[in-house]
Amino acid sequence: xxTLIDDILQKPHAGEMQYxxxxxxxDVDVRWCAGCGAISVLSPAQRLMPDLGIPKEKIVFISxxxxxxxxxxxxxxxxxxxxxxxxxxxASGLKIARPDLSVWIVTGDGDNMSIGGNHFIHACxxxxxxxxxxxxxxxYSLTKGQYSPTSHRGQITKSSPLGxxxxxxxxxxxxxxxxxxxxxxxxxxxxxQLQQLLQKAHQHKGFSFVEIYTNCRIFNDGAFDxxxxxxxxxxxxxxxEHGMPLLFGKKKDKGIKLxxxxxxxxxxxxxGNSINDVLxxxxxxxxxxxxxxxxxxxxxxxxxxGTLQNLERSSYEERVVKQIEDEVNLKGEGNxxxxxxxxxxxxx
Amino acid sequence: MSKLTEHLEEVTIRFAGxxxxxxxxxxxxxxxxxxxxxxxxxxxxxYPSEIRAPEGTLYGVSAFQIHFGTRNINTTGDFVDVLVxxxxxxxxxxxxxxxxxxxxxxxxxxxxARNLKLAGYTTNPIxxxxxQKYHVVAIDMxxxxxxxxxxxxxxxxxxxxxxNLFALGIxxxxxxxxxxxxxxxxxxxFKGKEDVILANVHSLQAGWxxxxxxxxxxxxxxxDKSQLAPGKYxxxxxxxxxxxxxxxxxxxxxxxLFLGSYPITPATDxxxxxxxxxxxxxxxxxxxDEIAGITSAIGAAFGGSxxxxxxxxxxxxxxxxxxxxxxxxxxPLVIVDVxxxxxxxxxxxxxxxxxxxxxxxxxxxxxxxxxxxxxxxxDCFNMTxxxxxxxxxxxxxxxxxxxxxxxxxxxxxxxxxxxSLPDITPQFASDPATFKxxxxxxxxxxxxxxxxxMQGMEHRIGGLEKEDGSGVVSHDALNHQKxxxxxxxxxxxxxxxxxxxxxxxxxxxxxxxxSWGSTYGAAKTAVxxxxxxxxxxxxAHLRYLNPFPKNLGDVLHRxxxxxxxxxxxxxxxxLIQAKYLKSVIGINKVQGxxxxxxxxxxxxxxxxxxxxxxxxxxxxxxxxxPVDL
Numbered sequence: 001x002x003t004l005i006d007d008i009l010q011k012p013h014a015g016e017m018q019y020x021x022x023x024x025x026x027d028v029d030v031r032w033c034a035g036c037g038a039i040s041v042l043s044p045a046q047r048l049m050p051d052l053g054i055p056k057e058k059i060v061f062i063s064x065x066x067x068x069x070x071x072x073x074x075x076x077x078x079x080x081x082x083x084x085x086x087x088x089x090x091a092s093g094l095k096i097a098r099p100d101l102s103v104w105i106v107t108g109d110g111d112n113m114s115i116g117g118n119h120f121i122h123a124c125x126x127x128x129x130x131x132x133x134x135x136x137x138x139x140y141s142l143t144k145g146q147y148s149p150t151s152h153r154g155q156i157t158k159s160s161p162l163g164x165x166x167x168x169x170x171x172x173x174x175x176x177x178x179x180x181x182x183x184x185x186x187x188x189x190x191x192x193q194l195q196q197l198l199q200k201a202h203q204h205k206g207f208s209f210v211e212i213y214t215n216c217r218i219f220n221d222g223a224f225d226x227x228x229x230x231x232x233x234x235x236x237x238x239x240x241e242h243g244m245p246l247l248f249g250k251k252k253d254k255g256i257k258l259x260x261x262x263x264x265x266x267x268x269x270x271x272g273n274s275i276n277d278v279l280x281x282x283x284x285x286x287x288x289x290x291x292x293x294x295x296x297x298x299x300x301x302x303x304x305x306g307t308l309q310n311l312e313r314s315s316y317e318e319r320v321v322k323q324i325e326d327e328v329n330l331k332g333e334g335n336x337x338x339x340x341x342x343x344x345x346x347x348x
Numbered sequence: 349m350s351k352l353t354e355h356l357e358e359v360t361i362r363f364a365g366x367x368x369x370x371x372x373x374x375x376x377x378x379x380x381x382x383x384x385x386x387x388x389x390x391x392x393x394x395y396p397s398e399i400r401a402p403e404g405t406l407y408g409v410s411a412f413q414i415h416f417g418t419r420n421i422n423t424t425g426d427f428v429d430v431l432v433x434x435x436x437x438x439x440x441x442x443x444x445x446x447x448x449x450x451x452x453x454x455x456x457x458x459x460x461a462r463n464l465k466l467a468g469y470t471t472n473p474i475x476x477x478x479x480q481k482y483h484v485v486a487i488d489m490x491x492x493x494x495x496x497x498x499x500x501x502x503x504x505x506x507x508x509x510x511x512n513l514f515a516l517g518i519x520x521x522x523x524x525x526x527x528x529x530x531x532x533x534x535x536x537x538f539k540g541k542e543d544v545i546l547a548n549v550h551s552l553q554a555g556w557x558x559x560x561x562x563x564x565x566x567x568x569x570x571x572d573k574s575q576l577a578p579g580k581y582x583x584x585x586x587x588x589x590x591x592x593x594x595x596x597x598x599x600x601x602x603x604x605l606f607l608g609s610y611p612i613t614p615a616t617d618x619x620x621x622x623x624x625x626x627x628x629x630x631x632x633x634x635x636x637d638e639i640a641g642i643t644s645a646i647g648a649a650f651g652g653s654x655x656x657x658x659x660x661x662x663x664x665x666x667x668x669x670x671x672x673x674x675x676x677x678x679x680p681l682v683i684v685d686v687x688x689x690x691x692x693x694x695x696x697x698x699x700x701x702x703x704x705x706x707x708x709x710x711x712x713x714x715x716x717x718x719x720x721x722x723x724x725x726x727d728c729f730n731m732t733x734x735x736x737x738x739x740x741x742x743x744x745x746x747x748x749x750x751x752x753x754x755x756x757x758x759x760x761x762x763x764x765x766x767x768s769l770p771d772i773t774p775q776f777a778s779d780p781a782t783f784k785x786x787x788x789x790x791x792x793x794x795x796x797x798x799x800x801x802m803q804g805m806e807h808r809i810g811g812l813e814k815e816d817g818s819g820v821v822s823h824d825a826l827n828h829q830k831x832x833x834x835x836x837x838x839x840x841x842x843x844x845x846x847x848x849x850x851x852x853x854x855x856x857x858x859x860x861x862x863s864w865g866s867t868y869g870a871a872k873t874a875v876x877x878x879x880x881x882x883x884x885x886x887x888a889h890l891r892y893l894n895p896f897p898k899n900l901g902d903v904l905h906r907x908x909x910x911x912x913x914x915x916x917x918x919x920x921x922x923l924i925q926a927k928y929l930k931s932v933i934g935i936n937k938v939q940g941x942x943x944x945x946x947x948x949x950x951x952x953x954x955x956x957x958x959x960x961x962x963x964x965x966x967x968x969x970x971x972x973x974p975v976d977l
Contacts, residue, residue, distance in 0.1 A: 001629040004602045004774065005652045008801045026808075028820075057803045062647070063810075072808050073821065078800040080650055081810025083673050086643040089608070089635060093644030094800075096631055097606045098651040101800050122636035320631055327626040334628035336599060340592060340763045343536075344529065345582035346384045 001333060009100055013057070019050035026076040037188035037214025038067055038135055042074055044195035045104075045133075049077070052102065052202060059102045062091045064111035066142050067216075068135040071106035085116030088123040088132070092316075095128050099317045102202070103130040110140045113149040113169050124178035127206040129315040133198070134209065136171060137216035138223050145219035157219070171211045172308055173293040176286065181206040181311040183289065185304065187213035189228040200307060206315045227303045240292065240306035245278035248302045255279070256301070263295055265302075283310040351560075352567045353524075358417025359571060360425030361519060363512075364442045365434030365458070367401050367410045370512035375412020376583075376758075377516060377530045382414065383583050383760050384529045386573030388421035389414060390869070391583070392757040397613070397697045404458075404466040409441045418572045420876055422724075422869035424757055426944040430522070432515050434458050436467035446482060453518060454486045455511065485564040489514050496554040502547045510551035517555020524568050527552055577762060584761040586728035586754035587614075590658070590684055591621035593732025595628055596764075597682075598654040600733070601740055601772035606653040607632040608644035610663060613696045614752035615686035618658040638666035642683070646670060649679040650809075652774075652799035654736055656682040660752070661690045661703050668710050674745035675715040675835065677809045678786075678795050680774075681745040682735045686755040689940045698940030699753035701865050702916035707747040708894055708923065714832050716839040718742070719894040721749040723868035726761035728754060731891060733769070740774045741845075742838060743794040749893070751915070753942045754866040780804030785819035792845075793838035843895040849903050853879070853886035856906035858961060861952065862932075864890040864920055866942060867913050873945035874952060883956055893920070896927070904930045909964060911935060911955065913948055 024046040032038050049059065059077040063069040065084035072079030082090045087105045095103045112120050112134050123132070139157060140146040146159035150171065154163040175183045182204040186197040194212065201208035213224040226236045238248040238256060246256035247268075255278030257266045266273045282288055289309035295301040328334075361378065363371045372393050379391040394411040401408030415425030427447040433439040435458025446452065459474055473479050474486050489511045497507050513530075520527060531549055538544040559565045584592075598605035607630065609619045623632050631653075635641040638659060645655035659667065664685045674681045687703045689695035703710075707719045718738050722731040728750050735748040777783050777796035785807045786795050798805035807819060815822035816830055851860070852875070863871035868889050875887040888903060890896070904910055904924065912921045913935040921934040935951050937943055954960060 001604075002602075003598075003604050003629075004776065005604055005799070005801075008652065008799065011801075011803075014803055055803065057801055057806055060800050069810075072810070076806060078806050079808035079810075080647070080677075081808065081812060082643065082646075083669055083811050086639060086670065086673075089640035089643040090647035090650070092640075093606065093608055093633065093647030093655070094651045095647075096633055096644070097604065097648035097653045097655075098800065101651070118636055119640055122640070324626045324629060324631070331627050334625065336596065336628065336766055339595065339625070339628065340582075340766070341580065342582045342584070342588075344380055344384075344533065345580050345763065346386075347580050348386060348576050348578050 005098075013055040017053070017055055019056065021046040021050060023056065024049045024076050026074065028073060030074055031070065032067060033218055035215075035217045036067070037137060037216065038071070040188035040191060041133065041135065041194065041212055041214060042071065044191045044198060045075065048195050048198050048202070051199065054102050058100060059104070060094060061104045061106060062087050062094070063106045064116060066108040066111045066140070068106050068108040068111065085111055085114070085119065087111065088116060088119040091130050092123060092126065092128045095130050096317045096320055099129070099321060105130060105132045107132060107134050109134065109136045109138060109148045109150040109171070113171060113174070117149070121174070121178035124175050124180035124207055124209065126316045127181055127313055128317055129206050131198070131201045131208045132210065134171060134211050135214040136211050137214050137220055138168070139216055139220040141216045141219050168297075170293060170296045172209075172296065173290070175209045176289050176293055176309060180209045181309070181313045182208035182307070183293075183309045184209070184307045185211045185213070187224060187228040187305065188215060189230070189233070197307070200310070204310060206313050227305070236302050237305045238302040240281045240283070240304055240308060242281055242283040242307065242310070245275055245280050247278060258291070261291055263291060263301055265300065283307050286311065351565070353570050354567050355570045355572065356417070357419070357571070358415065358421060359429045359523070359569065360413060360415045360427060361430040361432070362411055362413045362428045362442055363432045363515070364409060364411040364438035365432075365512070366403055366438065367396060367398070367408045368403065369410070369434045371410045371412050371434070374512045374516040375414060377533065378519060379414045379416070379583055379758060380533070381520070381525050381529045382416040383581060385525060386576070387416045387571055388419065388574045388576070388760065389416045389583065390421050390424050390757065390759045391415070392424035392753070395697075404435060404437055404463045406437045406441055406467060409438045411438065411442060416571060418574050420873060422873045423942070423945055426946045430519065432519065434511070434515065436463040436469055436473070439473060440467045440469065448481050450482050452479060452482050452484045453515065454484060455489045455515070456486050457488055457490050485562070487558070492558055493551060493554060496550060500546065500550060502543050502550075506543060506547045507551070510547045513548050513551040514555040514558070517552040518559040520552070521556045521559035522565065522569060524570055527556065576760070580763045581760045582763060583758045584726055584729070585617065585756055585758045586722060586725040586750045587617035587686065587756065588621055589726055589728035589761065590618050590732045590748070590750065591625070593729045594622065594654070594656050594682065594736065595625060595630065596766060596769065597733045597736030597772060599766065600769055601654055601736065601774055603652065603654040603774060605630045606645060606648035606655045607658065608635050608641040608648065608655070609633075609658045610635050610638045610641040612638070612660045612663045614688055614755050615658045615660045615663070615684065617755070618684065618686070638663040639670060642667040642670040645681055646674055646677070646679060649674070649681050650677070650799070652797070654680065654682070654740065656684065658684040658686070660686050660688045661706070662693065664703055664706060664710070669712075671717070671745055672711045672713060672715045673811045675711070675717055676811050676813075678743045679745070680739035680743055680797070682732070682739055683745055683747045684732070685747060685749050687749060687751040689938065695940040697752060699751040699866065699942060700915045700938060700940065701749070701751060701867070702919065702938070703749065704893065704916065704919040704923070707749055714836065716836050716894070717744055718746045718839055718842055719749065720746065721865040721891055721893055722754060723865065723889055723891060725754045725757050725759045727891075729761065737772050738842060740772050741794065742792055742842060743775055743797060744839065749865060751866050777802065777805055784817050785809055786814050786817050788834070793834060793841060840895050843898045846892050846895075846897060848899045849888050849890065849897040851886050851888045851903055854884065855886070857884060857886055858908045859952070859956060860886045860888060860903070860907040860910045862888050862890065862910055862912050864893065864914070867915065870943035870945040870948055871913060874948035877945065877949050878952060883953070885952065885956070890920070893923075901928045904928050908961070909933060909955065911952065913937075913943055915942065
């Protein structure tokens with residue numbers, strides 16, 4: 001069953017791969033608005049690529065529609081700008097057909113949670129090995145400012161002048177509920193941290209979902225300031241690191257303690273609390289991941305950032321390949337002549 | 349006891365019973381055996397859309413029709429000659445299409461008070477004289493079977509389940525068919541279940557023996573062998589043929605095959621078949637919806653697979669935006685639409701040809717693509733390979749139209765020698781130095797296919813308009829005009845690469861019957877009958893709907909009148925009238941059933957009358973003459 005694709009796959013990369021981030025910047029103008037959060041994701045992505053050790057002809061960026069949809073044009077790799085909401089099935093088909101590729105999806109809260117919501121939950125459970133970067137700006141920007149599936153109730157937008165009536169999705173909880181194996185959250189104000197998260201998503205074998213808070217200066221400016229600005233974020237977010245206690249606050253003197261299944265805040269300087277009382281993160285514990293994800297819209301608790309869950313599970317395309325291999329091992333490679341003859345035939 | 353024999357040219361037999369009576373199984377066996385016996389065969393399974401309909405009900409009736417004979421078996425048969433009815437409901441549902449003097453083989457057990465009531469009979473048709481114009485053989489099959497099994501140690505429950513094989517045995521005697529093929533099938537099918545094999549084989553033989561001894565069966569009918577071209581044959585449904593066509597096309601193109609699909613009646617059998625072809629390297633994704641079905645295929649095509657998606661009308665509607673994406677990105681993709689009666693959910697199990705306009709134009713923007721249509725079950729194989737050839741050679745999505753009739757019906761297929769089929773050459777880019785994603789070959793206007801993994805040809809494509817050549821996103825006014833025209837020209841140019849339309853009969857004259865898709869069989873049979881009766885009529889069949897064959901306009905204008913029978917309200921008629929400014933007479937049927945050849949024969953006979961021709965001329969062909977079915 002050797003095909004022309006096998007010839008392409010087996011061809012080694014010519015020359016040495018000594019990439020710098022510049023090699024991933026194509027000769028086009030970046031047309032996002034000045035100060036757009038998306039720009040802050042582009043540079044960590046371009047900087048990460050040389051570290052992957054993958055020839056750039058094997059990297060593919062796929063997007064849907066929305067501001068995030070332009071991302072592939074700004075990466076000098078293979079790229080595909082799909083239609084609204086369909087980046088995930090396009091990417092799934094590509095990765096299943098071509099497991100040799102490193103496949104990245106760039107999407108937004110509208111593209112991925114609304115019109116592409118069905119594809120998202122199924123991609124989560126299917127676990128095709130690909131990385132989803134979801135730019136969440138809690139608004140539709142490319143259509144000039146309507147409320148999105150992650151907008152808050154009461155949010156004033158062009159299509160909700162008196163306030164949105166919907167309650168928002170919590171993207172990480174939705175991903176966990178749909179059995180995504182890797183779920184993380186980052187933001188656009190700490191590029192080094194974001195690059196680290198993207199690296200981790202890449203290393204995870206299977207479906208990786210990274211929600212990225214990206215500020216939209218035009219239609220929802222400052223939506224995440226509390227959680228992303230250097231002055232406030234330490235008080236209002238907690239960074240999740242496997243094996244590390246959930247500490248937060250400028251002096252890292254506050255921690256999250258579990259009261260049954262209920263996360264509570266303790267102050268290490270009060271009531272004889274110690275570091276031993278603080279919850280230690282385990283990214284392989286999916287029950288814990290849910291508890292942490294549900295801290296998201298809490299008024300009192302800090303917002304969880306970092307890796308919520310990181311499970312090892314066979315990826316879908318691996319299973320596809322294995323099923324074919326198992327069948328060939330069991331029955332031998334298919335003989336086309338006998339397939340055409342079918343169960344019964346006759347000769348005239 | 350020797351009985352009379354009579355030679356017949358053709359016969360239509362229909363096995364009908366309750367959904368649980370195993371009619372599809374015996375129907376398939378009868379058609380395979382008829383094929384083995386050297387006959388032409390055309391079959392149609394007719395089963396309810398209910399999964400397990402309540403026993404004995406009218407809507408739970410399942411039937412399988414086989415039309416077989418020595419020559420010209422192009423349809424599943426207009427009228428039934430032999431009806432096997434396992435219960436009262438199956439008689440009630442199927443008797444309307446039985447020929448006068450036809451044979452009815454009844455299982456009396458299915459005509460008890462309960463079954464009669466469920467079927468809506470107030471009196472028992474076996475006894476009330478209502479079946480007098482038929483030759484009725486009423487048999488208590490359970491009782492007959494018990495007799496035959498006295499010496500065998502087989503549970504009686506199992507025996508009861510083999511009544512269908514008993515009925516099959518009777519019909520095998522009636523048409524002097526050998527039992528071997530079915531016996532060997534039973535042995536293979538139930539390997540390891542000795543008592544099941546024993547029960548089935550025994551019932552089959554018991555049926556044969558019963559018919560041979562029974563006084564009600566006075567004659568055996570002999571159907572001579574057909575003059576088929578030498579070769580290997582098998583029975584094949586259109587859906588099976590599409591699946592095989594895709595595998596063969598991928599092999600001839602030396603590409604991996606990827607199917608992205610979502611289950612939908614009546615197309616799902618293609619997904620079933622391909623999902624079982626793992627040892628041939630076929631990858632498939634049963635997607636979460638129709639849109640994911642096609643977009644996953646587009647992703648696979650971007651990666652260098654021969655990609656396909658299979659669906660029926662409602663699914664095609666959902667895929668339209670993505671088809672536009674495939675048009676814009678100029679990626680090869682085979683889209684198979686097994687048409688069913690619409691609109692909306694319509695009649696999910698019933699055929700229609702009403703997606704033609706959708707296939708042609710059902711996208712926003714100017715989005716031309718090639719549209720092909722298979723003529724018969726076995727032709728689905730050829731046209732699938734052809735669809736893949738065009739998709740890969742021209743870098744374009746192609747829609748192949750079949751329908752629920754030829755998708756599920758079967759006929760003998762001469763198995764091709766794969767080596768003798770021409771290779772398909774994908775249009776891969778090769779030179780990074782000159783590569784641009786939208787540079788076109790002068791001859792075909794197709795762009796080059798650079799797939800991830802090809803070094804130095806990294807590029808971005810998508811649904812936005814591209815600059816000619818470079819493929820860079822462009823909103824330039826004149827460029828859009830140019831690209832729109834190029835996409836159209838590319839598809840139009842395929843006319844130079846497809847066979848011209850062949851006219852059977854005189855190349856000019858009064859009347860041309862022009863069919864497309866699955867109406868081929870009924871139209872061909874009608875034409876042959878009319879010619880046999882001395883009528884002068886020409887016939888042509890279209891497999892290429894976009895672009896049309898180059899000579900179509902010439903052909904049309906050489907005839908005074910052109911008649912197009914379609915299972916829709918005149919979609920091809922409208923396309924042809926618009927393009928060639930030629931008035932067309934439509935024969936249109938939307939009953940969820942294929943044409944009977946007799947229907948076409950009668951309508952054409954009417955049109956052929958001098959009076960009708962004069963009326964047409966008086967109206968200068970400008971007024972359509974209604975042809976009510």
